[in-house]
Amino acid sequence: MVRKVTLQDLADRLGVARSTVSRALRGDPQIGVDTRARVQRLAGELDYHPNAAARALTRRRAGVVGLVLPRTSRFVFSNPYFSELLEGISSVAEPAELPILVSAAVRPDYVGWLRAGRVDGLIVLGSSLEGEELRLLETLAAKGSPVVSIHAPSAPTSLVTVTSDEGPGLLGACEHLALLGHEHVAVVTGPPTSHYARARAAGWKGASARVGMTTLRTVHGDDTFASGAAAARTLLAERTAATAWLLGNDLMAFGALQALADAGVRVPGDVAVVGFDDVMPAAVVGLSTVHQGVRTLGEEAMRALHALLRSATPQPIPLVTRFVPRRTSAPSGLAPPTAARAAEGGPFETPVTRTR
Template sequence: MVMRMNVTIKDVAKRANVAPSTVSRVIADSPRISKETKERVWKAMEELGYYPNAIARSLASKVTNTLGLIMPRSTEEAFSNPFFPEVMRGISVVAHREKYDLLLSTSGNKEEEKEAVIRMVKGKRVDGIILLSSRTTDELIPWLRDEKFPFVVIGKPLDARGVYWVDNDNIGASKLATNYLIKHGHREIAFISGSLEYVVSLDRLDGYKLALEENGLTFKRELVEQEEFSEDGGYRAMMKILERAKPTGVVVTDDVMAFGVIRATIDKGFRVPEDISIVGFNNIPLSAFANPPLTTIDISTFELGIKSAELLIARLKQKEIESDHIIVPVKLIERKSCVSR
């Protein structure tokens, strides 16, 4: 590649053997310019080391080639859980392939979160938005829907009308985890989740209840606890349960929380898995190195990111879309944190 100072559109036009106005239209991605001409102009830009000013390009084309990512909590909290870096890795792969940049927004509360989205949309900073979680009382989804702004949600919304989303079958996944323990002879099975303000927590609680019901087992409120999605949250939840009940198995809807559950179980004088078996969710890399290695539900986090970005970009490019949602399959990974009773 030839590197020159002060390369201009005229230089590019001369190299590509087109008019300067044609170069401007290529930068604006005008549909009136043929694919062959666009490729020739972009090749000339690359050879000359010319990159159009991003702001000027977005003003000309009315697109930014940028996707907004909305985290559901502060950066410190979000990146302490491997789910979010992994789902963002999937999004990044597709964004890079399709030549989109990413604009990440984190916030301390729901008000700051909404303000960040409004700035992105009203300030024309992004072409579309990916929400990395779905809450039961979500103000962003109805606002974006009313604005008719392209967005995709990771997690099935409580009200999915007119919303594009990507998720697992969380009810089925939770049934899979609970049935695994039941199959191994467990009857007193606890359930620990993150906050029930998240739809994923509600769905997994429903799956747990269904598995109990279908196997003739009674749902016991004292065996259920919710806490924040963190190792300390899992520890606190398990401590509360062990103060009022003695489960032989536990379904934990997050691997990081499950690490805290293991720690609480041991601190209370029980052994894992000999006394209490544990099944987690997400299959994060550290799960294989826990003590004991954690049996978990692999939700294909990377694939959730891939599919959410592909769905949003398909919308932005006005491609034909078969469905407004994508269900990513799950599988159970057996390790050493469960034994038969």
């Protein structure tokens, strides 16, 4: 069995102190550039890997960060939003040698994680937190715990929050639809108990009003594919005159598109559909949507947490959203859908346009 190369082996080969090797491998600027280069070159040649457990013990840290997603595991692992978010977080955590402990549960015990020393810091999806849970998160941050929130409803000074400026993307989508002749819209968003769903619905309605469109109906779902499909069936059954549907996320938009296809409704000929997030499958199905850079959200959240772990002060800047027009909203030059066709007979008699 080949003996594992140790820190002392590197020190002996280079004729320097063991502490010098350790500091050089950490990139300590007080160690000369030449010495750091020699240490790192030899470490690569001998395939040296630091003992993560020993390093964590020396620093009195777990050497692990937690990612808390207060949703059911089924919802998390079936939603491309979370896979892209985790990809962004991992892309920053891996070079920093910080493994990620993920919790997908409606009521995660993240306080227990911190108190037991299982994690050194937390990234929490704040958009799913309400009331007492959110206040608890703010209290943890105020007491000095390294905590970063993604999309918290407010941004108190004690809680570092990474979020996006939704205004430009929502307005861009509504301007696009208004220019095509749409006058009436329907909004499909998450549960009314969710601050984030309420804010998204208000954003859609506000942007629509700014360009002269009227919101005729708001339907609440639970952010899932199935609820998007159910909302679409509700709107079709009501024979709404809304010719453009604005959805709270791409997953619900995918469900709505499926229900429209099943009903023989043409998209965008009869109804234009716009989502939010711009997850990877959106480009595949041609979904017009608001891009918010989900992977970048994850990257920025992990950078902020890494800064807190180093006792630095992160100052994340809100990401700017933008509208991405695709096949599900009428392309320029085509006649927009008419309200009369949506309100008469029905719900529609025209064949569906399927994407390949």
